[in-house]
Each structure stands twice: as C-alpha cells, then as structure tokens.
Amino acid sequence: xxxxxxxxxxxxxxxxxxxxxxxxxxxxxxxxxxxxxxxxxxxxxxxxxxxxxxxxxxxxxxxxxxxxxxxxxxxxxxxxxxxxxxxxxxxxxxxxxxxxxxxxxxxxxxx
Numbered sequence: 001x002x003x004x005x006x007x008x009x010x011x012x013x014x015x016x017x018x019x020x021x022x023x024x025x026x027x028x029x030x031x032x033x034x035x036x037x038x039x040x041x042x043x044x045x046x047x048x049x050x051x052x053x054x055x056x057x058x059x060x061x062x063x064x065x066x067x068x069x070x071x072x073x074x075x076x077x078x079x080x081x082x083x084x085x086x087x088x089x090x091x092x093x094x095x096x097x098x099x100x101x102x103x104x105x106x107x108x109x110x111x
Contacts, residue, residue, distance in 0.1 A: 006042050006095040020068055024060045027068065036103030037072050037079070047096045049085045061098055074102035082110075 008014040010026055019039055020027035030038040041064075043057045050058075069075050079102035084091040 004046060004093070004095050006093055006097065007046055010042065010044050020064070020071070022064070024057060025064070030099065033101075034099075035080075035101040035106065037074060038099065038101050039068075039072065041068070041098040041100065043096055048094050049091060049096050050083045051085065053096050057096070065100075069100065069102070072100070072102065074100070078102065080106050080110075 005014065009016045009028065016026075016028045018026050018028055023044070025041055025043050027039050027041050030040055041061055043053070043061075045054075045057070047053045047057070065081075066075075069079055072079075079100055082099040082101065083096070084099075
C-alpha cells in the first residue's frame with residue numbers, strides 16, 4: 001500500500017534498524033516506547049488488522065515468539081503482547097502489528 005508507513009519501512013523507503021527479520025515479518029523498536037523493551041512485529045504482507053489477517057501470519061508470529069522474547073531478554077520475567085484494532089482500540093497505523101513490551105513490571109489495566 002503506497003501511503004502506509006509500515007509498508008514504506010518494509011520496502012526500505014523509510015530506513016529502520018531491524019531487530020529481527022524473516023520472509024514474513026520484520027521486528028523494529030517502537031519510536032515511542034511504553035516500556036524499556038518495546039518492539040513491533042510487522043507482517044510484510046499488508047493487512048489492516050488482526051481481523052483481516054490470514055491464519056498463516058498469526059501462526060507464524062506465535063512460532064517466532066519464543067525465540068524473539070528470548071533474544072530480547074524477556075523470557076524469564078514475562079512480557080505483554082498487544083494488538084490494537086481500530087480507532088477505539090488505539091490502532092494508529094492501519095497495518096497489522098504486534099507490540100511486545102517488557103523489561104519492567106507492567107500494570108493492569110494498561111490505560
């Protein structure tokens with residue numbers, strides 16, 4: 001999608017430091033972190049949100065999650081995975097992405 005910021009990051013049009021990458025996703029640091037560790041897992045194929053995502057991408061994210069959180073140092077104490085959907089859900093970029101947050105005790109509710 002031509003005007004999607006995440007599609008521009010994926011294509012290299014907007015530079016980014018990638019924490020992880022494979023043929024289906026990239027993982028980058030969040031520009032406005034909500035925790036000491038805050039990365040975004042972004043599918044390379046554009047899909048607006050979790051409701052429009054293929055089951056394959058959801059399975060893939062689950063598959064890479066254990067190694068990713070270990071690499072990020074979050075395995076021992078825990079972490080949070082957040083998927084915002086729609087305006088009221090707090091989705092600021094209409095391209096599916098998973099927030100992984102950790103590195104401190106996270107409170108509840110989140111807002």
